[in-house]
Amino acid sequence: MSLTPVPVALKALIDSVPGVMPAESLPLAACAGRVLAEDLKALRTQPPFANSAMDGYAVRGDDLSVGAELHVVGESAAGRAFNGALSAGETVRIFTGAPLPEGADTILIQENAEGVGTPVIKVREGARKGLFVRPAGLDFREGEILLKAGSRLDSASLGLAAAMGHPTLSVRRKPLVAILATGDELVLPGEPVGPDQIVASNSYALAALVEQAGAAALDLGIARDTHEDLAEKIGRARSADADVLITLGGASVGEHDLVQAALKAQGMALGFWKIAMRPGKPMMTGRLGRMVALGLPGNPVSSIVCGHLFVLPLVEALLGMPEPQRDRSEPGILGRDLPANDERQDYLRASLALTEAGWQATPFEKQDSSMLAALSRADALVIRSAFAESAKQNSPCRIIRLR
Ligand SMILES: Nc1nc2c(c(=O)[nH]1)N[C@H]1C(S)=C(S)[C@@H](COP(=O)(O)OP(=O)(O)OC[C@H]3O[C@@H](n4cnc5c(N)ncnc54)[C@H](O)[C@@H]3O)O[C@H]1N2
Numbered sequence: 001m002s003l004t005p006v007p008v009a010l011k012a013l014i015d016s017v018p019g020v021m022p023a024e025s026l027p028l029a030a031c032a033g034r035v036l037a038e039d040l041k042a043l044r045t046q047p048p049f050a051n052s053a054m055d056g057y058a059v060r061g062d063d064l065s066v067g068a069e070l071h072v073v074g075e076s077a078a079g080r081a082f083n084g085a086l087s088a089g090e091t092v093r094i095f096t097g098a099p100l101p102e103g104a105d106t107i108l109i110q111e112n113a114e115g116v117g118t119p120v121i122k123v124r125e126g127a128r129k130g131l132f133v134r135p136a137g138l139d140f141r142e143g144e145i146l147l148k149a150g151s152r153l154d155s156a157s158l159g160l161a162a163a164m165g166h167p168t169l170s171v172r173r174k175p176l177v178a179i180l181a182t183g184d185e186l187v188l189p190g191e192p193v194g195p196d197q198i199v200a201s202n203s204y205a206l207a208a209l210v211e212q213a214g215a216a217a218l219d220l221g222i223a224r225d226t227h228e229d230l231a232e233k234i235g236r237a238r239s240a241d242a243d244v245l246i247t248l249g250g251a252s253v254g255e256h257d258l259v260q261a262a263l264k265a266q267g268m269a270l271g272f273w274k275i276a277m278r279p280g281k282p283m284m285t286g287r288l289g290r291m292v293a294l295g296l297p298g299n300p301v302s303s304i305v306c307g308h309l310f311v312l313p314l315v316e317a318l319l320g321m322p323e324p325q326r327d328r329s330e331p332g333i334l335g336r337d338l339p340a341n342d343e344r345q346d347y348l349r350a351s352l353a354l355t356e357a358g359w360q361a362t363p364f365e366k367q368d369s370s371m372l373a374a375l376s377r378a379d380a381l382v383i384r385s386a387f388a389e390s391a392k393q394n395s396p397c398r399i400i401r402l403r
């Protein structure tokens with residue numbers, strides 16, 4: 001079977017998503033990191049009234065000549081407006097956020113007033129007509145759409161949603177992503193490790209990635225390399241009604257690589273298998289009922305790199321976010337010479353340094369897909385296209401930043 005190019009595989013994976021997650025209504029306080037299910041309109045105008053941007057005096061701009069004396073006729077504080085109108089020669093003590101009294105069009109900041117706190121103040125130099133007034137609707141107006149469906153709610157957008165007057169939001173339900181490690185050699189961190197065993201790490205890495213992407217991870221533990229155990233654990237993903245099943249390991253061509261056969265035995269329609277990428281070649285996708293199946297290679301770096309390239313867009317597609325297949329790479333320059341590449345697109349673990357020419361990415365000498373410590377030191381992946389010619393230090397490249 002020939003190797004599938006990365007963009008073809010990614011498109012097929014995104015196209016295999018059966019639909020966007022249903023919406024649920026949640027209180028604002030529970031919405032951080034969630035994705036809006038519908039456009040959000042302002043239920044109110046902000047600010048609702050003209051108000052002061054500074055502590056000082058509300059004045060009529062025409063009264064502002066240097067040395068002019070103004071009579072303080074009242075006070076306007078935030079939450080306690082001045083009831084009345086300003087006449088010529090009058091002013092109202094005012095504080096930041098307080099409503100502007102009728103007749104006033106300017107704030108004289110208290111630094112530009114002599115005799116602060118007395119019934120008569122004098123205008124100093126520096127005062128200008130029209131300064132420091134926030135007109136009604138400066139920020140937004142009732143009915144304006146300020147947040148779009150498919151956008152992720154960060155701190156600024158959540159604050160905005162609150163200011164718009166929404167106590168609850170309609171957000172996409174988190175996709176449930178079941179994660180199944182496979183392999184007779186695996187033990188959990190902290191368990192006794194036999195002479196031919198290794199500690200399972202991939203589930204933790206993938207669960208973190210999935211949760212950062214806005215999905216919920218369901219750890220199905222470790223399936224041993226038997227059809228029975230694999231069938232039982234795949235069955236658990238189905239009865240949990242998972243939206244995605246990620247398997248880890250057992251994806252290659254050895255006698256103990258049973259995952260694909262186990263999934264097919266339960267009715268999986270294979271999408272593609274074997275991608276023109278390094279690491280990650282034995283990756284597999286398919287559909288089992290309405291569950292998207294993604295078989296990641298067991299090598300720890302391969303599974304995490306596949307997670308960045310395929311799982312993040314998949315979760316975004318399920319959440320209804322725009323352009324999940326967008327190119328996530330950025331320009332950079334190479335920190336060292338690289339040899340010509342073969343038929344697999346390479347994702348080289350690299351350090352980054354900011355130079356005058358932009359991000360300089362220096363791929364590590366050793367790129368073995370078992371080397372987790374190197375991955376955790378990497379700032380970025382340098383993309384080397386299939387069949388790329390040798391490249392010199394400082395020549396342009398594309399990078400995917402990992403942090
Ligand atoms: N003859 C061939 N052999 C291999 C090929 C090939 O094309 N022909 N492909 C190689 C590539 S590339 C990769 S990547 C690996 C991936 O194989 P599997 O997906 O079947 O992975 P396993 O054999 O199950 O495991 C590989 C490696 O990773 C360790 N592992 C597995 N699961 C975990 C886990 N949850 N946490 C930590 N480490 C894990 C496992 O012990 C192995 O050391 O196949 C090549 N072989």
Ligand code: MOO
Binds near residue numbers: 277279280282299
């Ligand atoms: O393609 Mo495998 O994922 O390098 O080791």
